Amino acid sequence: MSQKPKIKELLVESACEHNQTRKAACNAPTPGATTGGCAFEGAQIALFPYADAAHLVHGPITCLGSSWETRATKTTWPGRDLTQVGFTTDINLNDVVFSGEQKLKDAIDYIMAHYRPEAVFVYATCVTAMIGDDLDQVCKQAAAKHGVPMVPVHAPGFVGSKNLGSRLGGEAALRHLIGTLEPETTTAFDINLIGEYNVTGDMWQYKHLLDELGIRVLATLSGDGRIREIRSAHRARLNVLVCAKSLISLTRKMQEKYGIPSISLSFYGRRDTSKGLLAIAEALGDTDLIRRTRTLIVREEAKLAAQLEPYRAVFAGKKAVLNTGGNKTWSIAAALQDLGIEVVATAVKKATEDDREKARAYLGDTGVLMMNPGAEQARLIDEKGAHLLLAGGRSLYTAIKKGIAFADVNQEKKKSYGGYAGLLNLAEDLKNALENPVFKLAARRAPWEK
């Protein structure tokens, strides 16, 4: 048991300034009125992007069978991309009755013999946690046998939400990987990117700019990540949390243990990308670096402005309603404003206090923060004369009914909207949505209903 992280401690995160005022971060879900993923999914999100490691899910088929190949976490790893390979013990009734440990051992041996990963992450799930399979012991023995890290991840779904699971994933990396290997070289500008999963290649929208500035990404958790790099992450000069409050416990502990300071930022939209780059340079504290970063930002913003020029006329005077959750409540709003679109309302029902404050700052006094978007958004579209609704698929009906353009906020799972260049992708997609006649045509009444 000593190997397992203390969940209570993770729930009461001292580094989170809102924890005094808010209900416990991951309070119990309401039966019959709960949405959102479980802790296992959160751990999976945090760790699966390591393409050189195998991710073995010890449980029945639901956990992996429904979830593998669902996230486009891109990698440059030249070997077989293990982010897109699903491994599961797919336990059966026999394992539930007599324990699944032997099967787990055999599965690890099979993976090592056929795939030779740099590490194996072994994920507990509700059923295998319940029957008490000893992952720590199995992993310890397997690590000794195969000579690569075997990381038990104790985030079975029933311990809580996705957010807690991401914390537990970070905890597993801290306990079993970080600090277990020294980097070959170090530089004065070594940073870790924490919580950047490189979904659709988001990280690559700004990584080349860091390279150009001489800022070295020593390790990531976990986008385009490598096991070797995260093992030596303790030598970084700065931890950069990218849009991921869930991993704040990890960065705090790394500060306590290794003295690495951290900053939290977003690379979504023009202003946030510029602010983010500058924040990194300032945190590293080198005056020359700061000067060069400012120069680079001026250059990149000018380039972007020129590229966005053809879109200005399309977006001029356009108003949007945004219905999403989490950090997207303000980060997408900021990106829309960068394009010249007025954001008249954004949903903050599924957002933290921190997110709500940021949303208020971006929207100003006139923008509406919707606490009950399902009921409010249709009315606000009329009142504010919005032209565009950005939301999840369910809200398509609202847009159709109002005869306005619709864009699925989850498109970003297929295409990167991050960094400066991502804004061009967003501009193109929104232009296409605004110019598309389909939303009005699809709502046309049938001849027999007129």
Add this chain to the structure above:
Amino acid sequence: MGEVTHKRLKPLQINPVKLSQPMGATLAFMGVDNCMPLMHGGQGCTSFTKVYFTRHFCEPIAIQTTAVTDALAVLDGGDYSIVESVKNICKKVSPSLIGLHTTGLPETKGDDMSWIAKQIDFPLVYVNTPDYEGGFESGWALTCKALIEQLVEPARIVNDNKLVLLPHISLTPLEVEKIKDFIEGFGFNVLALPDLASSLDGHLGEKQAALSSGGISVNEIKSLADAGVVISVGDSMQNSAAALLKKNPEMRHQHFSHLCGLEATDSLVELLLAETGFSSPPLTLARWRKRLQDAMLDSHFSLGQTRFLVVGEPDQLAGICQALSDVGGKVKVAISTVDSPQLVKLKADKVLVGDLEDAELLAAEYDLIIGNCHCEALAHRQNKGLVVRGFPNWEEVGNSLKHDLLYEGGAYFLFECANAATTHRAHLAAG
């Protein structure tokens, strides 16, 4: 009928095609009108399932979870979570039925569903579907059986014009509709259980649905037992048919392992002619039969020189393997998600219960893959052709309107496969 391996030989699944029982149960409940599927387990099972089907069907999916936590898993026998769930669901929506189905977690600790169901004063059907047993197909079939056992009222007389269709899980919404239309062409009033034809066919509704919209109604299910004829499609549905016959032994039951290809469709027509006493089917069917005959001849040259890998659920494999082999297609390997009595009957040289790693190791044996969208990476790596069928299909829109069976769908299916095979050969020839 070739060599059949019933057991998985590895200690794990690598790139699985298998899906879980509770997910099959969810989908079955989606085929009941105004239903709220309620999955009993941790919140993740439900969340994964919701996202999975939303992406597959491009439709919002209504489903709720009992959200069992670690503390509740120890302290509660399931009754608290379920009673609370029903209460909370009814605060927001008014379903005609709650479809309670379990997952591995509550089954491991032994929650007693039949006892809990008795504590609940609301229309509810329960089914035990642990995900460490069975699979997608059995979850659907068990749910169908539970709907029959717990809802259908016994009857003693039959209405000869009424026919019940029990379709297996791999039939698309449009396929269910096509079978119903086909049978209705003979003058029957057809009810399908479950019926995805009107719920997940991808139609623009009046408003966003908080419950399943479309499907067979609870009242229709209750009065199924006075149908003259029961048709089950897919071997997984035989237990459901047996359960229905228990409600009224006067019903006449006919089973089809699948409805793909000329012979199976002919058998259905023979049955319907015998039941109605008609001497010939509707003109359009006769016309489509001729088109299928022509399609078989037109496609045989391409398909006759093609070696296939077919991946899917047992009942789905039965139909696809038959349709391909009818025109000389060589099904070299059929990979099933789970074991089933269907497997020994498959028209394939090699049949195994396995995953896509097995498929990868056998890559030298086939040219064209018929399977779900997880096969895309495999096809790309191994340079194979691909026709996407089955769950999931996240890459193509319009899945629910694909139809591969009876005379009409059979013709389209052969054309699509033949063209894919020809394109693939041209692609290989071009290097």
